[in-house]
Amino acid sequence: MSTGIETRRPKEAEMRPQLPIVDDDPATQRFRVHRSAMTSPHIHRAEIERIFTKSWLYVGHESEIPEPGDFVRRPIGGRPVFMVRGAKTGNVNVFHNTCTHRGALVCRQDSGNSKVFQCFYHAWTFDSEGQLKGVPDRDAYAGGVNFDELGLKRVARVESYRGFVFASFDPDIVDLPTYLAGAKDYIDLVVDGCGGSVEMVRGTNQYSFSANWKLLVENSFDGYHAESTHDTYFKYLVSIGTDLRGGVSGREVDLGNGHAVIEYSSPWGRPVAKWEPLFGEEARTEIERLRADLVARHGEKRAHAMTEVNRNLLIYPNLIINDIMAVTVRTLYPSAPDAVDVTAWALAPTDEPAPLRHRRLDSFLTFLGPGGFATPDDLEVLESCQQGFTSGGVEWNDISRGMGRVPMANDEEQMRVFWRRWQHQMGAAADLAGAQ
Amino acid sequence: MTAATVAVSRQQIEDFLYAEAELLDSWALDAWLQLFDENAKYEVPSNDALDGDPAHDLMLIDDNHARLAARVERLNSRRAHREYPHSRTNHQVFNVRVKGSAEDISVTASFTVWRFRAGRSSCYVGRYRYRLRRTDDGFRIAAKRAELDMTDLRNVGDVAIIL
DSSP states (O other): OOOSOOOSOOOHHHHOOSOBSEEEETTTTEEEEETHHHHOHHHHHHHIIIIITSSOEEEEEGGGOOSTTEEEEEEETTEEEEEEEOTTTOOEEEEESSOTTTOOOSOOSSEEEOSEEEOTTTOOEEETTOOEEEOTTGGGSOTTOOGGGGSOOBOSEEEEETTEEEEESOTTOOOHHHHHTTHHHHHHHHHHHTTTOEEEOSOOEEEEESSOHHHHHHHHTOSSSHHHHTHHHHHHHHHTTOOOTTOOEEEEEEEETTEEEEEEEOSSOBTTTBOOGGGOGGGHHHHHHHHHHHHHHHHHHHHHHHHTOEEEEEETTTEEEEESSSEEEEEEEEEETTEEEEEEEEEEETTOOHHHHHHHHHHHHHHSSTTSSSHHHHHHHHHHHHHHHHHOSOOEEEOOTTTTSOOBTTSSHHHHHHHHHHHHHHGGGGBHHHHO | OOGGGSOOOHHHHHHHHHHHHHHHHTTOHHHHHTTEEEEEEEEEEOTTOTTOOTTTSOEEEEEOHHHHHHHHHHHHSTTOGGGSSOOEEEEEEEEEEEEEOSSSEEEEEEEEEEEEETTEEEEEEEEEEEEEEEETTEEEEEEEEEEEOSSSBTTTOOOOSOO
């Protein structure tokens, strides 16, 4: 209703046409993301519907459940599910963690081995293939209840690649290899570099912080920030005798479907297989032998990529595999626009010799994890960005670095790959007018 | 009478632990580092593997003396961003139990470590396991391990402070 008195100019939002949140302008080589992408509750809800229920999501690694009946439970996309190796088929099953009777969780331990999963409410009992095996006083039910149909509900799609188990809530999603596209080659590099078989090391990092999950996607393969944010880490490397002169240099690769990687050489050592002073003199021969094995098996070029080259890999939307001073696998889930739950593991060759394993884990802890010399500072900077957004006054984040040249590892093309896919998947849910 | 033959009382150990807590809470980290043997270890296992062995399990922290010294240097600098400015902390120690000889003393204790920073509070709860050695110059820490009772780090974010 107009009062007939106009005392103010129309707000910018009112005049704003239907513009995407991701402002990708190849003509001027400028790429911006509107900060509402990180702050809007509407965007957060739309992401759950349009991204986390429509993508392949990493559940766990097959090595975590080697024996029949082995299980781990995981939240994916905010929903509790569990992954269990079926006793009859040997297959990896991923079930919604809810009793088909009245809803209670049927898997209430984080990991273990069990022949059956019994709901503790009315004692309905399911086997590791999900079949409903036990219903107390079954005779009390008339014919309308078909117990064969009341097995545990499988997550719509489950597939694995090189032991990495993914699930999707979308029954119509493309198969996993098609989805992974160019990322498959990089998973291969990591796994083959580990001798062809990998396992998750016991011990999990589960931490949360107050920032939007997409900031951690960006940060997980942001080569530009390393020197400024992680100065204390590089000082530590110098103190143990690491030669920083080579610096960090490399390139970015668009792997399709929103996946991207930066690959680069670095001053730090790699358990497979680049020696550094941290590993000690006695490790030199062993690491050279590892490298020679890989050359013999895969040729010099591929072995070089496995041993000297670091990879920070995003499997869209929220799986990070960073093959750096150790290999870390991490998932990121938003619990709110400004809150993210991170779960991270260390990946290692199966049956890795004890001294190499110890060195790998030692190397991991120099940089990575909630007690490392770098990760806490990443949390601080991302929370700082999130707080900065609330100050207002500035509407856009700039992600243009490296447009107009062949993108390098410390440019931002890998982030643009992510954001373009994000915008595409969000569609009309991520336009400026709707996000406010 | 040599140090080795002197019995160790719980009160002496408690006094030592309280003094250590005071050094941590006042961010006198260089003095705190002096409490450690040169072969000392400082460990924090992952929340879901409290018996974790750094040789084959992923820990949160596995510092030898050199890494611990680097941790102190990092925290003393202005570039450990998560801890600059420093948190205000309160290390509380109780349920202290002492075993072993004066040469090799095993101590377990409960702890709560409160951390306050930028309007936020977080609390670490768990059990300390120390191996101490008595010297003519007081106790020295041969090993300190902090096992966290929290099932995960969701409420605290990180372990950037020293527990």
